[in-house]
Structures are given as C-alpha cells and as structure tokens.
Amino acid sequence: MRRLAAQALKRASSPTSRCESWRVVPPTPADFCDILWMTSIVGYARVSTSHQSLDQQHDALTAAGCTRIFTDKLSGVRDDRPGLVALLDYARAGDTVVVVALDRLGRSLSGVIRTVETLTESGVLLRSLREGIDYATPTGRMLAGIFAALAGYERELMHERAAAAREAARLRGRHTGRPSKLSKDQIRQARALRESGEPISDLVRSFGVSRASIYRALQSAELMALDLPSDAVAEKVVS
Numbered sequence: 001m002r003r004l005a006a007q008a009l010k011r012a013s014s015p016t017s018r019c020e021s022w023r024v025v026p027p028t029p030a031d032f033c034d035i036l037w038m039t040s041i042v043g044y045a046r047v048s049t050s051h052q053s054l055d056q057q058h059d060a061l062t063a064a065g066c067t068r069i070f071t072d073k074l075s076g077v078r079d080d081r082p083g084l085v086a087l088l089d090y091a092r093a094g095d096t097v098v099v100v101a102l103d104r105l106g107r108s109l110s111g112v113i114r115t116v117e118t119l120t121e122s123g124v125l126l127r128s129l130r131e132g133i134d135y136a137t138p139t140g141r142m143l144a145g146i147f148a149a150l151a152g153y154e155r156e157l158m159h160e161r162a163a164a165a166r167e168a169a170r171l172r173g174r175h176t177g178r179p180s181k182l183s184k185d186q187i188r189q190a191r192a193l194r195e196s197g198e199p200i201s202d203l204v205r206s207f208g209v210s211r212a213s214i215y216r217a218l219q220s221a222e223l224m225a226l227d228l229p230s231d232a233v234a235e236k237v238v239s
Helices: 002-013 029-038 055-063 082-090 109-121 138-171 184-195 200-207 211-225 230-237
Strands: 041-047 068-073 096-099 125-128
Touching: 041 055, 041 082, 055 068, 068 082, 082 109, 109 125, 109 138, 125 138, 184 200, 184 211, 200 211
Parallel strands: 041 068, 041 096, 096 125
Antiparallel strands: none
C-alpha cells in the first residue's frame, strides 16, 4: 500500500501528468503533506528469552511515537530473527526505526553494525532512546558515518583473518577452500582419457561433474605431472 501511494504521488508531481493546456502546475503544500504522511516511525523490541517481558520496551516505543512495533524473543546473536527480518522488509526510505537501546539490534558490536549499515543503505533513519542517537540530527549523521567506517573496518578484519588462516594452512600443506569433486585417481584418469581424444562433453557425463570441474582437473593433472607441491595443485583445483 505504501509503495503504491509513493508511485501515485510521483506520477502526480511529474510535469507530464500535471499539465493543463501546456501549463505546468507546481506541487501544492498538500503534496508535501502526503510525503510526510507516507513516512512511518516504527519500533523494534527484543528480549533474549520467552520468560522475559517486552512491556517496558513496548511502552517506551509507543511513547516515542511508534505506530508499529516489531518484536523478537530470541538471542541477539542470531541474524535470522523473524521480527528483525520483517522490520527490514517493511521500512522504506525516510522511515525512522526506534529502539530502546542499540544492543536490542544485536548482541555483538559486529551484529549491531551490520543492522545499522543495512538501515542506512536503505535510507532509513535510526533513533536509540538510551544513547540519545538520532540520525535526523547533525550529531546522529556524524555517528552514522562512524558506524559506516566501523562496518568497513570489520569487513577488512574478516578478510585479513581469512587470508591469514589460508596462508597458515598452505604452509602446513593443508587443503583450503571447497574440497575437489574428483579424487587424484579420477584426475589422472580424466587426463589420460583427454589425451586419448575423449571430448570434454563425454568426460562431463562420465564423471558427473561440470565442464569447469573437468577443466580444473585437467589443469591440476598437468601440475601433478610436473611434480609441483600439493598446495599449488590444490589452489588450482579449488574454484
């Protein structure tokens, strides 16, 4: 309904639909009132267990002007909370999401940052009552920039940790990434069949894998024939 109303207002404010005898009628104050009316203030409340009560958060969010409140009775560690998923799906650009405290969005700092980043990318404002954060104010927008920087920093740390783990495994001769779909014997057999003139399409049917897997297997067979280290072979085979 809100999406249809936004489309109708966009058509109503376009020059082509508001022309009368080739005269463009400017938007009226009522149009801007419609725009304000279409934005919503929605709340999100969460407790960790079903034995805890949401009443206190619900009262605080209602007092803050929330017209709709999404709730969860689940641990903040989980990102697949039904109430949070429904909130992210419902909120539109210009809406304001209100929480009693930032820790209601997630139990860990990284979880809170991911949720805040999702809201910001959608053009949704955030207000936290306990911390006094309001993205509609200059201070709130500054904090939004800090959260965005923290989100980027968190992603970089994750990439660095993954790269360090792969390097440590490579130095110990361990295989990293997805396991190969073909064993070493199958790889050697595929190479022998290919050298005897077997088409790639026949190899795909014979081994029950994709063409890409066959090509990676053949490349790996060449490296194995050159007696290269096993970690180099693994890096070539893994997609």
